Amino acid sequence: MKKIYYIVFAILVSGLLDACIHDDTSLADPDFSRLSIISQYDTLSVNLSEEFVYKVDVVQSGEDRPLTYEWGYATYNTKDESDYPAKDSLKIISNEAELRYTFRKLGTYYLRLKVDNGEAISFKGFMLNVTTPYDEGITVLSQDDAGNPRISFMKTLTRQEIESGVKKEFVTDVLTKENPDYTIKNCTDLAQFGPYLLLASREDGLIYKLNAKTFGVMYKNRVRDIIPDFTCKELMGSGATNWMLSENGSAYRYELTFDEVLVIDNAVGYGYDACFFGYSSSYQYFIDYDKSIIYSPTGNKATSSSNYFEDYNIIGMVPWTITKLYTIAVLKEDPSQGRVFQTSGSLSKLTELIKFDGTDLKLDKNSTIMFSKTYKNAYYDYGNNIYRWNCTGQFPKTPFITFPDTKEITAVAMDPDKTLIYVCYVDSERSGLKGGIDIYDANDGKLIESYGGIADRPLRVFYKTK
Incomplete structure (x- = not known):
């Protein structure tokens, strides 16, 4: 008989522990009322210092009885998904059916609701991200x-x-x-x-x-x-x-x-005019246009392209891969003769890769050159248009994206995935804030989104990450 009692007791304890660990259960005798907490989301978000308002539906299987609520939260345990989701003890913040609370600290939290009708108890857990409006x-x-x-x-x-x-x-x-x-x-x-x-x-x-x-x-x-x-x-x-x-x-x-x-000595006094990213943002290059030299400050010295390009005017750079860097240049004595040179990421192993017609080239040192690893194309602005170059042949004469004369392009960039092109402009026909941004598909050049009147004269655009 004692063995039966022990087994029953072990089962009860096991069930209670399971309820505590998973915290998304209902405890009730089968003959009594049962509770179900229904929520559309398991992951919630709220801005820092803004009141968070949230309510769930509670369904009772038997007779409707008065419900009591308890909302609590704690720092989310992100180290091990099998562990209890609360990193520390819960802070109780409300006993109302509708939660209204203002979080004052950024972070990811475990939010738990406990509902009790006197016969049954049910728990529901959420992951709550407290972010900023500028996440x-x-x-x-x-x-x-x-x-x-x-x-x-x-x-x-x-x-x-x-x-x-x-x-x-x-x-x-x-x-x-x-x-x-x-x-x-x-x-x-x-x-x-x-x-x-x-x-x-x-x-x-x-x-x-x-x-x-x-x-x-x-x-x-x-x-x-x-x-x-x-x-x-x-x-x-x-x-x-x-x-x-x-x-x-x-x-x-x-x-x-x-x-x-x-x-740092290796970056001072070299006459840098412009800078470019390599294939990764961890690689940076500087150009002295007058001397036609590219520098990469590393260690105690600035690695340079030496006299590779002394007969050419450097226009820009395209990071094809980590180990392959393309430099676009035209002959000083005859700008119609253009070349694309390939070097290693450390500016060694010079190879003449492409000869191109530099006549009426729609690209200059004032152009912002962007490279898409996804599409293996370079994109750049010139005049009031956006051009796309496949990095293998002649440079295009026809724009990939055309802008009207009333909109002057002032800043361009790509999204982190390099599939979208951000084009910022000033609209001379607009009153108030004249700056805007158009977002294009880098694959086909189609306009996806457009926002006018959101800035003054744009200087820089980028995607800010978390």
């Missing part, structure tokens, strides 16, 4: 004629937001909204470096470090205190590997952890 999406830096910068941002919507009928739109006053105590003027560039954004200004050679999730200023660095002739013209890099190209022809590193500007 990830298209970011545009623009500026008006008075030198006042503007950051416009359009968030990439979650599935929950899309199904709830939320429409995509740009927030056009992010910089001033999130930094009311700062007066920022005359910006030249904006770029993301992991969890940070760097915003460059001509005013005193200032570099602002922003939180990439909130756009809030974290630090203001007056670089001219260290480098008197510093004015950042372009930012480039990835994560810790970041560079600031100055109008003085040198490049400097910005150390993000301690907010220090690093003066």
